[in-house]
Structures are given as C-alpha cells and as structure tokens.
Amino acid sequence: MGFPKCFGNGRNMHAKGPELATLFARIVGIVDGFPSRLGAGIRFADYVFAEPVPLDSFLVPPQMMAIYAVLVPDPTCGPRQFQPIFFGIINGQRQGQLSPEEYRSCLRVAGGKGLYVATCNLPPLFQPSESHRIQRELIHVYSPLCNRDSADTPSTDLERKVDALAKQNQEHELLLKVVLAAIGHLVQPTQEPKKRPVGFQPSSATTRNAPA
Numbered sequence: 001m002g003f004p005k006c007f008g009n010g011r012n013m014h015a016k017g018p019e020l021a022t023l024f025a026r027i028v029g030i031v032d033g034f035p036s037r038l039g040a041g042i043r044f045a046d047y048v049f050a051e052p053v054p055l056d057s058f059l060v061p062p063q064m065m066a067i068y069a070v071l072v073p074d075p076t077c078g079p080r081q082f083q084p085i086f087f088g089i090i091n092g093q094r095q096g097q098l099s100p101e102e103y104r105s106c107l108r109v110a111g112g113k114g115l116y117v118a119t120c121n122l123p124p125l126f127q128p129s130e131s132h133r134i135q136r137e138l139i140h141v142y143s144p145l146c147n148r149d150s151a152d153t154p155s156t157d158l159e160r161k162v163d164a165l166a167k168q169n170q171e172h173e174l175l176l177k178v179v180l181a182a183i184g185h186l187v188q189p190t191q192e193p194k195k196r197p198v199g200f201q202p203s204s205a206t207t208r209n210a211p212a
Contacts (some may be wrong), residue, residue, distance in 0.1 A: 042080045042118050044069060045141050049118035052082055058117045063092045065126050066119040067134055072110045085109050086146035087138045089131050105146040
C-alpha cells in the first residue's frame with residue numbers, strides 16, 4: 001500500500017521537533033480527510049479542512065487549536081466552488097475571531113456573497129510557531145486578498161506618516177526662508193548720503209559765463 005503522501009515515502013519517519021509536529025498535523029488531516037472522499041471536507045495545499053459552514057453560525061469550541069479559512073462561493077474554483085480570502089489561527093487562548101478591520105475587508109471582497117469558514121484542527125500542544133508557519137504557507141500558495149490587505153495596512157500607515165513628515169519639513173523650510181529673509185532685511189547696511197565737497201566750488205552759471 002505504501003506510505004501516505006505526507007510521509008514522503010518514509011523519508012520523514014525520523015523527523016523531530018517542529019517537523020514531527022507538522023507531520024502529525026498532516027496525518028491528522030489525512031485521517032480527517034477520509035470522509036472527504038465521500039464529499040465532506042475541503043483541502044487547501046496538504047491540509048484537509050472541515051466542511052465549510054456559514055461564518056455567522058460558526059462557534060469556536062473551548063481550547064480549540066486550528067487554522068481557519070474564510071471562504072466565498074466562487075464557481076471558477078474546483079473541485080469545491082469556494083475561494084479562500086483569509087487564513088487565520090485559533091490558538092486556544094483567544095476566540096480566534098476576525099478583527100473588525102479583517103471582517104470589513106472580507107465583506108468588501110465578498111461583494112454581497114455569503115461568508116463561510118472551514119477549520120483544520122491541529123493536535124494538542126501544537127507549537128504556535130508551526131501554526132504561523134502553516135498560515136504563511138497557505139497565504140503564499142493562495143494569496144488571499146484579505147491577508148494581503150492586513151499585511152499592507154502597516155505600510156500604508158507608514159507611508160501616511162512619511163508623507164505627513166515630508167509636508168511638515170516643507171513647511172519648516174518655508175518658514176526658515178521667511179525668517180532668514182527678514183533677518184537679512186534687518187541687517188542690510190543703510191546707504192550713506194553723499195558728502196558735500198569741502199571748499200569753494202564754482203557754480204555752473206559762473207562756469208558758463210567765464211571768458212574764453
């Protein structure tokens with residue numbers, strides 16, 4: 001029968017640490033994925049997610065650890081007609097809910113279509129670093145629009161701050177030029193009046209009437 005695909009034909013049987021945890025997650029995905037052959041579940045990359053359910057009716061079980069995908073119906077996708085627009089993490093210590101900004105971004109991308117969510121359960125005591133690694137892997141493969149918006153938000157804020165700082169610097173430069181011009185006007189030397197020559201100076205009329 002051979003090894004399942006995630007074993008890599010037995011090469012990963014000696015995996016340790018984080019590699020073993022990731023391998024275990026994929027084994028769990030394969031076991032959970034057997035029902036998907038009968039129509040249940042949805043696969044993204046090497047990970048099997050549960051059957052999508054409407055986001056409004058999704059409840060996070062206590063201490064749940066999972067990767068979740070927010071989906072929108074898309075007839076161009078196959079074999080399941082769902083497009084992932086966001087991948088997130090439920091780490092058992094927080095509700096794993098979308099932030100208001102992420103939720104608004106998903107609604108904007110959905111364009112009036114219903115939002116769905118599917119989860120890929122992770123084994124207990126799964127390393128958070130591995131959860132984030134799987135999330136990054138899925139984002140790299142599918143480029144979901146709402147993860148891209150979340151990633152762009154800090155750079156957008158930074159650009160806005162840089163623009164404001166540049167504008168402030170321009171205002172300071174203009175003010176400095178005005179101040180320097182005012183100082184230059186104040187220290188400009190005043191022109192001294194012409195001094196009258198000392199002694200007798202013949203008038204122009206006397207010069208004209210002088211004998212040749």
